[in-house]
Amino acid sequence: MITETDNIEIILPFKAEYVSVVRLTVSGIASRMGFDIDAIEDIKVAVSEVCNKLVALGSSVVPRYKIVFSISEESLDIHFYCEDKSIKCIFGDGNDELGVSLISALMDDVSLCPENDYIIYMSKAIEENI
Amino acid sequence: MITETDNIEIILPFKAEYVSVVRLTVSGIASRMGFDIDAIEDIKVAVSEVCNKLVALGSSVVPRYKIVFSISEESLDIHFYCEDKSIKCIFGDGNDELGVSLISALMDDVSLCPENDYIIYMSKAIEENI
Amino acid sequence: MSSELNIREEYTDNAVVVFLSGEVDIYNSQKLKERLYKIIDDNKKDLKIDCTELNYIDSTGLGIFVGALKKVKQYDKKIHICKLKENIKKLFVITGLDKLFIIEE
Amino acid sequence: MSSELNIREEYTDNAVVVFLSGEVDIYNSQKLKERLYKIIDDNKKDLKIDCTELNYIDSTGLGIFVGALKKVKQYDKKIHICKLKENIKKLFVITGLDKLFIIEE
Ligand SMILES: Nc1ncnc2c1ncn2[C@@H]1O[C@H](COP(=O)(O)OP(=O)(O)O)[C@@H](O)[C@H]1O
Ligand SMILES: Nc1ncnc2c1ncn2[C@@H]1O[C@H](COP(=O)(O)OP(=O)(O)O)[C@@H](O)[C@H]1O
Numbered sequence: 001m002i003t004e005t006d007n008i009e010i011i012l013p014f015k016a017e018y019v020s021v022v023r024l025t026v027s028g029i030a031s032r033m034g035f036d037i038d039a040i041e042d043i044k045v046a047v048s049e050v051c052n053k054l055v056a057l058g059s060s061v062v063p064r065y066k067i068v069f070s071i072s073e074e075s076l077d078i079h080f081y082c083e084d085k086s087i088k089c090i091f092g093d094g095n096d097e098l099g100v101s102l103i104s105a106l107m108d109d110v111s112l113c114p115e116n117d118y119i120i121y122m123s124k125a126i127e128e129n130i
Numbered sequence: 131m132i133t134e135t136d137n138i139e140i141i142l143p144f145k146a147e148y149v150s151v152v153r154l155t156v157s158g159i160a161s162r163m164g165f166d167i168d169a170i171e172d173i174k175v176a177v178s179e180v181c182n183k184l185v186a187l188g189s190s191v192v193p194r195y196k197i198v199f200s201i202s203e204e205s206l207d208i209h210f211y212c213e214d215k216s217i218k219c220i221f222g223d224g225n226d227e228l229g230v231s232l233i234s235a236l237m238d239d240v241s242l243c244p245e246n247d248y249i250i251y252m253s254k255a256i257e258e259n260i
Numbered sequence: 261m262s263s264e265l266n267i268r269e270e271y272t273d274n275a276v277v278v279f280l281s282g283e284v285d286i287y288n289s290q291k292l293k294e295r296l297y298k299i300i301d302d303n304k305k306d307l308k309i310d311c312t313e314l315n316y317i318d319s320t321g322l323g324i325f326v327g328a329l330k331k332v333k334q335y336d337k338k339i340h341i342c343k344l345k346e347n348i349k350k351l352f353v354i355t356g357l358d359k360l361f362i363i364e365e
Numbered sequence: 366m367s368s369e370l371n372i373r374e375e376y377t378d379n380a381v382v383v384f385l386s387g388e389v390d391i392y393n394s395q396k397l398k399e400r401l402y403k404i405i406d407d408n409k410k411d412l413k414i415d416c417t418e419l420n421y422i423d424s425t426g427l428g429i430f431v432g433a434l435k436k437v438k439q440y441d442k443k444i445h446i447c448k449l450k451e452n453i454k455k456l457f458v459i460t461g462l463d464k465l466f467i468i469e470e
Contacts, residue, residue: 006142006143006145006148007141007143007194008140008141008142008143008148008151009139009140009141009142010138010139010140010141010155011137011138011139011140011141012136012138012139013136013137013138015136016390016391016392017162017392018136018138018159018162019390019391019392020158020162020368020388020390020392021138021155021158021159021162023158023368023390023421024154024155024157024158024368025140025151025154025155025158027154028150028151028153028154028155028263029148029151031263032147032148032150032151037452038451038452041421041452042452044421045421045423045456048390048391048423049423049424051391052390052391052423052424052425055391056391064137096424097460098424098427098428098460098462099423099424101459101460101461102423102424102456102459102460105459106459146285146286146287147287149285149286149287150263150283150285150287153285153316158368161368167347168346168347171316171347172347174316175316175318175351178285178286178318179318179319181286182285182286182318182319182320185286186286226319227355228319228322228323228355228357229318229319231354231355231356232318232319232351232354232355235354236354
């Protein structure tokens with residue numbers, strides 16, 4: 001089966017004031033994809049939790065981080081990137097029970113500590129009840 | 131005077147369905163900057179007109195274009211980029227009177243056909259009545 | 261998120277009232293065009309476009325209004341555009357389209 | 366765009382009712398924390414947090430509720446959280462915080 005994937009990237013400073021911008025961007029993407037209102041809210045919360053943690057950590061090396069939204073017919077896949085390679089396994093310190101429990105519960109597939117070039121991966125399927 | 135500028139970039143496919151995503155992103159940025167509701171609407175229209183034209187033109191070389199939002203205390207400066215260097219002076223064909231008149235009237239500073247590495251530049255000052 | 265476009269019409273003796281709600285943009289303007297053109301051809305009456313709930317329109321949408329105007333003129337009819345929000349009325353003024361349509365409060 | 370956070374309080378005989386509207390997120394949660402903590406210390410009463418118009422909250426905001434709970438408990442008081450929208454109530458259930466607060470319709 002051949003499916004086309006569209007990628008939308010946003011690159012932004014490690015600053016708390018722009019997390020709401022990401023929420024608007026992702027809600028626009030998710031609503032265009034046909035997610036229902038509840039699912040859109042879930043995705044907004046999960047994405048924001050990662051942004052919150054990145055903003056709290058910051059980087060002394062680079063000013064910004066990147067989020068890639070991959071849009072297919074089946075799901076919205078989200079990867080977080082940063083060129084500062086010391087930013088890895090960001091929830092590994094165990095300080096964010098609330099955030100981690102939200103991300104894990106609200107998304108369908110999550111990789112919080114991947115051995116990869118991205119920091120975090122999360123995915124939401126368009127029809128959860130497949 | 132030293133002022134800090136924050137840059138937010140969004141990179142997206144040449145597709146009509148994602149222009150609304152750009153509108154949400156830019157409205158989030160502009161509202162965070164403190165623009166009033168009328169100014170936010172102006173910026174949304176002007177940015178969308180450029181996206182519309184880019185989407186209508188498309189590119190046979192690259193799948194996506196880039197918008198950089200530069201946020202300072204004085205203004206929101208917006209640059210459109212594409213790696214397909216044949217995309218230049220996009221409104222030069224004279225087919226878009228409506229779009230061009232809107233962009234020119236709604237933004238404070240506009241460069242529609244720059245001799246530069248960006249396709250279009252536009253800027254809105256936070257206090258128009260300086 | 262009222263970014264969808266909804267179109268609904270009501271019929272009076274000598275006009276069709278078209279209610280637009282949401283956003284008209286490049287993604288959905290074709291739908292508006294087809295609907296307006298069909299209404300015009302099917303009814304051959306004046307058109308009244310009620311924009312109370314229209315939150316956004318771009319040049320694509322404005323161009324469709326212009327096209328619809330050319331079409332009603334073939335039947336010697338008019339287009340009234342009413343209850344425009346201020347930010348949208350401004351777009352009609354900037355483009356000079358406020359002089360082509362009958363703009364009403 | 367109701368992304369701003371607004372906080373308003375009303376006083377009854379044995380409780381302070383705090384009305385939250387808009388969004389609580391990492392950017393404005395410090396403002397919520399300071400306001401709630403001050404209300405608690407100044408009044409030493411039960412807190413009732415009315416979330417009718419709260420559209421969004423993240424873990425930063427939930428953490429502040431937990432902190433506020435620790436604080437009211439010093440005065441042997443309780444926190445009632447009422448009129449949560451379904452999408453926000455869900456966050457309390459996921460995190461188990463629905464068992465720490467008195468959640469009311
Ligand atoms: N299910 C829970 N029950 C009780 N307290 C919790 C629960 N989850 C988190 N907390 C507490 O809420 C506060 C904020 O949580 P968290 O966001 O994980 O920490 P932090 O603010 O340090 O990032 C902490 O005091 C934490 O112990
Ligand atoms: N101020 C105006 N008065 C009358 N007609 C106009 C005006 N501006 C644009 N038009 C017409 O509106 C239609 C759409 O405009 P425009 O967006 O510029 O063209 P296009 O749809 O080819 O990109 C065209 O037929 C154009 O001639």
